[in-house]
Structure formats: C-alpha cells, structure tokens
Amino acid sequence: MLKIEDLTVEVDGKTLLHDVNLEVEKGYTNVLFGPNGAGKSALMRTIMGFSEYRVVKGRILFKGEDITHLPIDERARLGLGIMMQRPPDMAGIKLKDLVKVASKGKKDPETLAENLDMKRFLDRDVNVGFSGGEIKRSELLQLSAQNPSLYLLDEPESGVDLVSIEQVGMTIKELLEEGLECPGERCKKGKSALIITHTGQVLDYVQADRGYILCNGTVMCSGNPMKMLEEIKNKGYQECITCKLMK
Numbered sequence: 001m002l003k004i005e006d007l008t009v010e011v012d013g014k015t016l017l018h019d020v021n022l023e024v025e026k027g028y029t030n031v032l033f034g035p036n037g038a039g040k041s042a043l044m045r046t047i048m049g050f051s052e053y054r055v056v057k058g059r060i061l062f063k064g065e066d067i068t069h070l071p072i073d074e075r076a077r078l079g080l081g082i083m084m085q086r087p088p089d090m091a092g093i094k095l096k097d098l099v100k101v102a103s104k105g106k107k108d109p110e111t112l113a114e115n116l117d118m119k120r121f122l123d124r125d126v127n128v129g130f131s132g133g134e135i136k137r138s139e140l141l142q143l144s145a146q147n148p149s150l151y152l153l154d155e156p157e158s159g160v161d162l163v164s165i166e167q168v169g170m171t172i173k174e175l176l177e178e179g180l181e182c183p184g185e186r187c188k189k190g191k192s193a194l195i196i197t198h199t200g201q202v203l204d205y206v207q208a209d210r211g212y213i214l215c216n217g218t219v220m221c222s223g224n225p226m227k228m229l230e231e232i233k234n235k236g237y238q239e240c241i242t243c244k245l246m247k
Helices: 040-048 072-078 095-102 109-115 132-146 162-177 225-235 238-242
Strands: 002-011 014-024 029-033 054-062 080-083 090-094 150-154 192-196 210-215 218-223
Touching: 002 040, 014 029, 014 040, 014 054, 014 192, 029 225, 040 054, 040 072, 040 080, 040 150, 040 192, 072 080, 080 132, 090 095, 095 109, 095 132, 109 132, 132 162, 150 162, 162 192, 210 225, 218 225
Parallel strands: 014 218, 029 192, 029 210, 080 150, 150 192
Antiparallel strands: 002 014, 002 054, 210 218
8 A cells, every 4th residue: 555665855955754664555554653753744744745845765655656756635636644643723714615625525524524523613614723632533524534545644642632532543443444344353455544653542442553663764663563562661762773673
C-alpha cells in the first residue's frame, strides 16, 4: 500500500528527515513512535503532500505508483487521508459542506455525523470553538466521508479526555474494518493505516501489526509494536539510538 524509500525532506532549507525507510502493507496497521521533535508529523505531512515539505532524495510509492511529487489533492483522490494533530480552524466553512465535498456527495452528512455524535456541529464552522475531542471526531467524520485506502492518523488520542478516547478509538477500529467479512480478524485486505502515538492508548482499540521508532529524523527500529511500546515506557527513547529490536 505504502513504501517509503531513502526519503530525505527539507523545510526552508533545513533537513527534518533523512534516509527514512518505511512501509505499510495492504490491510495492515502500523504505528510510529518517537519523541517530540523527531519528525513524525513532518513525515505524515510529506506523505500527504503538504507543499512546504520538499523531498530532496528518495521516493514515496502508493499502491505501486510514485507519488513523490504529486500535489496533495491528487494524493487524496488516489486514496490517502489524514487526521492532523491540530488542524486549523476554518471560519466560514460549515462542517456539513466539507463532509459533502469529502464524500463527493455520495454520503449523507447527518447519517455519518450521528455515529460520531456530531450532528449538532454540522452547521458550525469547522473546528471553530471545538474542544480537543470534538476536533478529533470532526476529523474522523471527514475521513469517514472520504473513505480513503490509507489512513494517516497523527496522535488521535492527543487532547482527548478519557471518555472521548474510547469513542475515537472505536471509530478508528470501525473505519479500518469497514466492509470486511471478518471484522476483528486480521484479514489482511482492505484499509491500511499509519498511526502516530505517544501514549499508545489507541492500541487498546486498534490491533497494530508493526511498529517503527523515529528518532533524530530517521527510522531507528522496527518490530512488534506492543513490545516496542513496553520498552519505551520502561527505558524511554534514548535506548532507540542503539536499538536492539531492529528487524
């Protein structure tokens, strides 16, 4: 589904990522760990095609196609979707209108919003005055409308209270399993995801297949995500510089 090869990225002449190698197979969910400032969000935005992130080396393959220099809208049409950690407020744009555009008019905004307890927000400007949990649900509502093949989720549990995290986690699980004949099982077909997580709370709801640790702008380790999370909790990220979990 996604393959990143020797990727080096600059913003305003400053190198944020270097020699990054990472992949997500079709139907798999991978997680990306790393300390603050490591470049995790930069990687997500580069994959999605945000214009300020300039690829100076390497390439990004999506469904076998080189998308390294495609604009963001074309990547979205191909099936890439992103939940940002803190998306911007969109004054003057109603949430229901954005949902209609995301679904190309194929899905009813009210039906989608009901599942996420967002019906009362449909006539409000996107994210304006929303709480942390409401912003996450708004992002998931838009992704549900878009129905991408690969979900890029940047810290879905960030800024969400303990009550809302269950709703967010369960919604992500349902989106990834939508249309599967064996939901809850690892069919290895259908939707894929790359999820950034600091706390690992999202893994209480979503079964991850592989973990990556990004430190100092590059991928240091890959392996079993739950074992990696346990190591991070016990030893922090300093151990990752000389990671023994490399596979």
